[in-house]
Amino acid sequence: MNKILLLACATTLVGCANNYDVSTNLDKENFTEYFKPSQVQVFESDQIPSGYKNIGSIEGMSCQQAENDVPAATADARTQARIAAANLKANGIVIDVCETEYNTESPQCLTLVTCYARALAVPSQSQP
Numbered sequence: 001m002n003k004i005l006l007l008a009c010a011t012t013l014v015g016c017a018n019n020y021d022v023s024t025n026l027d028k029e030n031f032t033e034y035f036k037p038s039q040v041q042v043f044e045s046d047q048i049p050s051g052y053k054n055i056g057s058i059e060g061m062s063c064q065q066a067e068n069d070v071p072a073a074t075a076d077a078r079t080q081a082r083i084a085a086a087n088l089k090a091n092g093i094v095i096d097v098c099e100t101e102y103n104t105e106s107p108q109c110l111t112l113v114t115c116y117a118r119a120l121a122v123p124s125q126s127q128p
Contacts, residue, residue: 037082041092041122048094048120055119058084058093063109072111074098081117090119 043049060080062072077098085093098115106112 033083036086037079040082040085040090042078042082043092043094043120043122045094045096048092049122051123052092053121055085055088055090055121058088058117058119060084060115060117062113064111065108067110069110072100072109072113074100074113074115077113077115081115085117085119088119090121091124092120092122093117094120 058081060077060082062074062076062080064070064072078095081093081095085091095115095117098113101109101112101114103110
């Protein structure tokens, strides 16, 4: 009787083992986008390493669209600027200025923070 019960359990487990399909919402592109800002180092204007190349001007924005939304934040605008730099294949930026506008004329934003920056290609030995 024990052998029959053991055989039945083993057959059931083996039969179920092959019927699992795993599907997830994980996507390599999501990870690439999520970690993009970490590929770009922020430099102060007086600490730019020698040998850099200026790739271009960029900006990052943070917008509060409704009164019950999170207020626009400088940190979010800086992160968006880093993403814009990474999209240009830059590995460094210098943020020149961040401006905050309240009650903007734009119908999309109640509060808007815009950071203007320069995207840089910095030699790898200068990276921490």
